[in-house]
Amino acid sequence: MTCEASLLEQLAADEESVRGQLESLREQVATLEEQLRDLATARRIVAPMLAGRSRPEQAPSDGTPDAPTHTSPKEAAPAPKPVTGLDKQVVVIMASSGRTMRAKEVAQALGEPDVRGRVETTRARLKRLTALGWLTQHEPGLFSIAPHINGHALGGVANDEA
Known part of the structure; x- marks a missing residue:
């Protein structure tokens, strides 16, 4: 009976270990799903801007100078330079917040530890995104x-609003 008891204890321990691994994987899946939603949101935000930006930057095919074009005020704003990775996440966080935010709040939203170095890195990122035209510093x-x-x-492609 001692052998059977130790076998049952081992099976129970293995079962508990697998449950822990399964819970960890579920948390990872939830995190990945959230990142996927954020990336999809970023794509929806960025795609119209890049589509609108590519038209004015195309060189004329006949070699003549660009003729002035009539654009709506939203299209007239300079398009920001493309961003990738964590910068995209910051743009999504800022766009979805709908309010002004401090570097510490953005760092927390990114899941960064609440330490001065990470907040300062986030502040530098915010300033860089401001210089690239994505953010405004009030x-x-x-x-x-x-x-x-x-x-x-908020409104989709500017042409859809006209």
Whole structure:
């Protein structure tokens, strides 16, 4: 009976271990699903801007200078430079928040540890995104999505609004 008891104990321990692994995998799947939703949101935000940006930058085929074009105010805003990776996540966070945010809040939304170094790295990222045209800094430390970006995020392609 001792052999049977130790076998049952081993099976119970193995079962508990597998349950723990399964729970960990479920958490990873949930995190990946959230990242996938964020990336899809980022694509919906960025795609109209890139589509609108590619038309004015195309060189004329006949070699003549660009003729002035009539555009809506949202299309007239300079298109920001493309971003990837974590920068995309920051743009999505800022666009979906609908308010000004501090670097610490953005770092927390990214899942960064609440340590000065990570907050300062996030602050540098926010300033870089401001320089690229994605964000606006209202006062020192307060950032929000740039107005021409927000129009795309909330209203879709500018041509659809006309």
